[in-house]
Amino acid sequence: MKRVLTLVLVAVLAVGSAAAWGRLGHATVAKIAENHLTKKAKKQITEYLHGESIVKWASYADDYKPELLVDLGFDPSDAKRHITYPHTFEANADCTPYRDIRKGDKYVKNCIYYIEKMANDIKIVYTPLHGTGNLPVRRVLKELGFKQVYVVEEQCVPDGNFPTVASPNPEERKTMQMAIDLAQEQNADLVLATDPDSDRLGVALRTGKGDYVLLNGNQTLVLIMCYQLTRWAELGLIKEGDYVVKTIVTSMMPDAVAEHFGVKCYNCLTGFKYIAKIIREQEGLTKYIGGGEESFGYLPGDYVRDKDGVAAITLVAEAAAWARDTMGITLYEWLQQLYVKYGFFREGLVNVVRKGKDGAAEIQQMMVD
Numbered sequence: 001m002k003r004v005l006t007l008v009l010v011a012v013l014a015v016g017s018a019a020a021w022g023r024l025g026h027a028t029v030a031k032i033a034e035n036h037l038t039k040k041a042k043k044q045i046t047e048y049l050h051g052e053s054i055v056k057w058a059s060y061a062d063d064y065k066p067e068l069l070v071d072l073g074f075d076p077s078d079a080k081r082h083i084t085y086p087h088t089f090e091a092n093a094d095c096t097p098y099r100d101i102r103k104g105d106k107y108v109k110n111c112i113y114y115i116e117k118m119a120n121d122i123k124i125v126y127t128p129l130h131g132t133g134n135l136p137v138r139r140v141l142k143e144l145g146f147k148q149v150y151v152v153e154e155q156c157v158p159d160g161n162f163p164t165v166a167s168p169n170p171e172e173r174k175t176m177q178m179a180i181d182l183a184q185e186q187n188a189d190l191v192l193a194t195d196p197d198s199d200r201l202g203v204a205l206r207t208g209k210g211d212y213v214l215l216n217g218n219q220t221l222v223l224i225m226c227y228q229l230t231r232w233a234e235l236g237l238i239k240e241g242d243y244v245v246k247t248i249v250t251s252m253m254p255d256a257v258a259e260h261f262g263v264k265c266y267n268c269l270t271g272f273k274y275i276a277k278i279i280r281e282q283e284g285l286t287k288y289i290g291g292g293e294e295s296f297g298y299l300p301g302d303y304v305r306d307k308d309g310v311a312a313i314t315l316v317a318e319a320a321a322w323a324r325d326t327m328g329i330t331l332y333e334w335l336q337q338l339y340v341k342y343g344f345f346r347e348g349l350v351n352v353v354r355k356g357k358d359g360a361a362e363i364q365q366m367m368v369d
Contacts, residue, residue, distance in 0.1 A: 118325045119145035123188040124317055127152040127179040129168045130159040131196030136310045146317055150186050152179050162196075170195050170202025171296050173214050180204055180212045190320055190331060194309040200296040201309045203316055205332040213332065217294040218251035218347050223331065224298050224312060225254055226338055227319040228290045229261045238263060238289075243282065245275045245291030253345040260342065263289065272297060276305040294347070 124141065126149055128134040134156050141149050154164050155178065162168045165175045170193040173180075183191045183206070191204035191212060203220050204212040215223070225244055232238045243264040246254045258265035264286075268274040270293065279288045279302045292298035297307030300315055316331070323334045339345075354362050 118321045119317070120147050121324060122146060122190075122317065122321050123148040123150070123186055124320075125150045125152070125179050125183040125186060125188045125191045126313075127155045127176070127191075127193045128158075128198070129165065129170065129175065129193055129196060130155050130157065130162050131168065131194060131198060132158060133194030133198035133309060133313075134158075136198065137192075137194060137313055140310060140314050141317060144314065144318070146321075148188075150182055150188065152182055154178065160196075168196050170200060171214075171217065176202055176204055176214060180214075183212060184210075189324075190316065192313050192316060194313065195296075198309045199307045201298070201312050201316070202296065205335070206330065207332050208330075215335075216347070216349070217292075217296040218253065218345070219335065220296060220312075220316070221246065221250065221292040221294070221298055222253050222257065222338065223319065223335055224292070224300065224315050225290055226257055227315060227322070228300060229257060229263065231322070232289065233261055239287060241286035242289055243278075243286055244289050245278050247271070247274070247293040250292070250294045251345050251347050253342060256342045257338075266291075270295075272299065272305075272307045275299065279305060294349070 124146060126137060126141070128137065128151075134151070138149060138151065164178060167175060169175055176191060176193055179191045179193060182188075183204070187210075189206055191202075193202035194200065195202075201220065203215045203223075205215065206212055229238070229244070232242075238261060241264070243266060244254060244258050245266045245268060247270045248267050249270055255265045255267075266278050268278060272293070275291050275293075282288065283302075288302045290298065290300040292307065292312075297309075298312040298315075299306065299308050300311050304311070319334075320331045323329055323331055327334070329337075354360070
């Protein structure tokens with residue numbers, strides 16, 4: 001994994017001191033501005049700097065003032081108009097950490113306040129299913145501002161015997177049942193889970209009737225991808241050639257979504273190594289936005305090159321907060337709207353299990369035949 005993650009994850013991996021902003025701190029604020037501001041705002045700053053790059057200027061100019069953003073007319077109280085949600089921001093590894101940014105520029109602090117206020121209205125139940133996701137997922141959600149996170153305590157301790165479940169697969173409802181039961185007790189908005197090695201996720205959404213629907217991998221992928229593309233489009237971040245990726249056994253709905261937003265949708269063989277292959281081939285030419293497969297894996301951004309349950313869960317939580325804040329609806333309701341908008345797609349999944357040495361030989365013979 002690169003040392004470079006999104007704004008959401010910078011706090012987890014970076015270290016530093018908030019004693020002084022320094023030039024790296026200035027560059028960080030400027031980088032946020034460059035990635036988050038509307039086209040109109042960017043044009044104003046470019047004209048003010050006579051064509052100079054915001055980040056380059058902020059990195060060396062002695063007269064740089066973070067208050068410039070406010071001085072140019074950007075109302076901090078209207079942060080929603082200028083800032084996107086954190087997954088779209090990529091910082092350099094040596095930039096000031098997110099937690100230090102919070103103590104700096106007034107504009108950025110107000111933006112962060114807006115995100116946290118939005119996030120605090122969402123109730124989440126999370127389970128790591130006795131795996132490795134407990135600390136990173138809880139820390140990222142906390143850093144993003146989600147304060148109402150309830151964890152299935154019985155499933156928090158890593159244990160390879162998985163004592164509370166028959167199988168630690170978040171796509172199975174019986175595996176998610178303890179989390180769903182806790183969600184009903186807390187009246188939570190959504191249930192999130194990571195598998196033992198935290199590369200896949202499970203999502204259950206509360207319906208209008210108060211029960212919980214467990215999403216399949218295709219629905220989870222569509223939900224995250226639609227959120228990414230919707231926000232990128234709203235903020236004018238989509239450029240010609242930008243793309244998403246899915247595997248050939250995944251629903252065709254992402255193709256329809258990609259076509260609507262004017263981005264290319266690559267279809268590749270099953271396995272994230274093939275998604276990573278496309279990212280490598282397109283590196284420096286076009287921008288990878290996100291991609292995944294029906295087996296409950298998703299990768300937003302190209303910093304991991306493999307499915308990433310921690311980052312994917314962050315986007316689901318973020319999307320829930322965004323949907324409530326901007327449309328006054330739940331993720332379940334938004335998913336219904338997406339079907340109406342892009343078409344109704346129905347998928348079926350059949351698992352063929354062959355156990356042991358004989359099973360492996362039988363599978364090999366199937367490939368030969």
